[in-house]
Amino acid sequence: MIHVTNLKKTFGNEHALKGIDFEVGKGEVFGLLGPSGSGKTTTIKLLTGEFKPDGGDIEVNGTGSRHFGRTSYVRNLGILSDKSSLYERLTVKDNLELFRKLYGAPKKVVDEVLDKVGLADEKDKRVSKLSKGMKQRVLLCKAVLHKPDVMFLDEPTSALDPTTTEKIHEMLEDLKEEGTTIMLTTHNMDEATRLCGRVAFLHEGVIKETGAPEVLRHKYKRNEVHLTYEDGGVRTVGRDQENGGLLKEALFDDSVIDIRTDFPTLGEVFKKVTGKELV
Numbered sequence: 443m444i445h446v447t448n449l450k451k452t453f454g455n456e457h458a459l460k461g462i463d464f465e466v467g468k469g470e471v472f473g474l475l476g477p478s479g480s481g482k483t484t485t486i487k488l489l490t491g492e493f494k495p496d497g498g499d500i501e502v503n504g505t506g507s508r509h510f511g512r513t514s515y516v517r518n519l520g521i522l523s524d525k526s527s528l529y530e531r532l533t534v535k536d537n538l539e540l541f542r543k544l545y546g547a548p549k550k551v552v553d554e555v556l557d558k559v560g561l562a563d564e565k566d567k568r569v570s571k572l573s574k575g576m577k578q579r580v581l582l583c584k585a586v587l588h589k590p591d592v593m594f595l596d597e598p599t600s601a602l603d604p605t606t607t608e609k610i611h612e613m614l615e616d617l618k619e620e621g622t623t624i625m626l627t628t629h630n631m632d633e634a635t636r637l638c639g640r641v642a643f644l645h646e647g648v649i650k651e652t653g654a655p656e657v658l659r660h661k662y663k664r665n666e667v668h669l670t671y672e673d674g675g676v677r678t679v680g681r682d683q684e685n686g687g688l689l690k691e692a693l694f695d696d697s698v699i700d701i702r703t704d705f706p707t708l709g710e711v712f713k714k715v716t717g718k719e720l721v
């Protein structure tokens with residue numbers, strides 16, 4: 443659904459993207475993970491036609507980047523970015539009705555999407571009276587009501603409270619179930635682990651690693667086993683032939699209360715690969 447080859451973007455002397463490659467399959471949720479300034483938003487803006495590439499190729503749903511300026515291209519996408527906005531003086535429902543008519547979507551979708559993000563009771567409120575988290579949920583409704591095949595979400599939950607984040611995650615999981623192709627950017631490793639089938643680690647405009655979160659966690663795990671004893675003592679041994687007998691004995695040793703392998707979080711893997719924290 444999304445093909446990106448040797449994509450480059452420069453701002454003056456700043457090489458924001460130094461030639462990145464990735465593919466996103468139909469129905470896949472793909473996460474671009476990276477710290478601030480790594481090039482995540484630039485990538486999304488190139489894919490949605492807001493920026494023009496300085497090199498490389500992009501194709502989204504069969505459309506090449508030279509056609510991204512066409513209204514027909516953007517209308518078939520679902521976009522949630524820092525540029526997404528609502529009419530503050532209109533109610534939630536009137537805002538969504540406006541976009542529904544623009545997209546020619548069926549009337550019932552407005553209530554359906556509001557219900558999904560838990561905002562059915564707020565539909566007659568003016569947008570100017572909503573909290574930040576509520577606005578973000580309405581923006582997500584706006585991005586999905588025409589049931590786009592591809593969605594680009596730039597940090598969909600950044601700086602939101604846990605309840606709003608959970609609601610947004612539930613909605614994204616529903617979209618994933620329905621087979622929507624989603625590309626999102628995030629600093630949040632839990633979000634990426636929960637939602638993404640595959641992630642790419644972006645660091646200083648370069649993709650350093652790509653893969654399924656669990657596969658990457660497995661690939662970068664330390665080959666160690668921690669044995670915790672009932673007196674609180676912890677013994678760490680290599681998970682190898684040499685310690686085979688000891689580990690087998692530990693399984694049946696009543697004084698061993700916990701046996702644990704090191705399974706790093708995605709954030710720890712990111713640090714291992716790039717030397718940088720994901721925040």
Ligand SMILES: Nc1ncnc2c1ncn2[C@@H]1O[C@H](COP(=O)(O)OP(=O)(O)OP(=O)(O)O)[C@@H](O)[C@H]1O
Pocket residue numbers: 453456458476477478479480481482483484485
């Ligand atoms: N419009 C622009 N003009 C000049 N430089 C830009 C512009 N947009 C991005 N950059 C630069 O490109 C680099 C990548 O920025 P980008 O916004 O893509 O990072 P990001 O990973 O999305 O960061 P954040 O997580 O803080 O949003 C940064 O060094 C940034 O200063």
